[in-house]
Amino acid sequence: MTPFEKRITAADADIDELGHVNNAAWVRWIQDMATAHWNAVADPAHVDAYVWVVTRHEIDYLRSVGPGETVTGRTWVGEAPKGARFDRHVEFVGDDGKSRVRAKTTWAIIDKASGRPIRVPPEVAAPFLR
Secondary structure, three states, rough: OOOOOEEOOOOOHHHHOOOEEHHHHHHHHHHHHHHHHHHOOOOOOOOOOEEEEEEEEEEEEOOOOOOOOOEEEEEEEEOOEEEEEEEEEEEEEOOOOEEEEEEEEEEEEEEEEOOOOOOOOOHHHHHHHH
């Protein structure tokens, strides 16, 4: 599967007292990547019917990113879903080609009408597994 990519530039609000992107900003960027990928690839009817919630983040902070620095975020789904859950991989790479952050996040699908988790329908997973 070809990863979904998005460029992100560190804004002043993303920077902590140490002068680099704060961990909370990285978590927000991971969520933004997942949401952008969902909205870009999913059938609009699925976007209307379902919402995803995070159940787990595993994040490796490898190198810092400073103010105004731009990274390329890449995300992909490598494995088939397990019940209501899907694992998503995210990596942020600097212009020098070096990884800054790598993450594996687990998301659960929620049916908007019932407000309850459901098994990931095959037709929802299919576009992300190609």
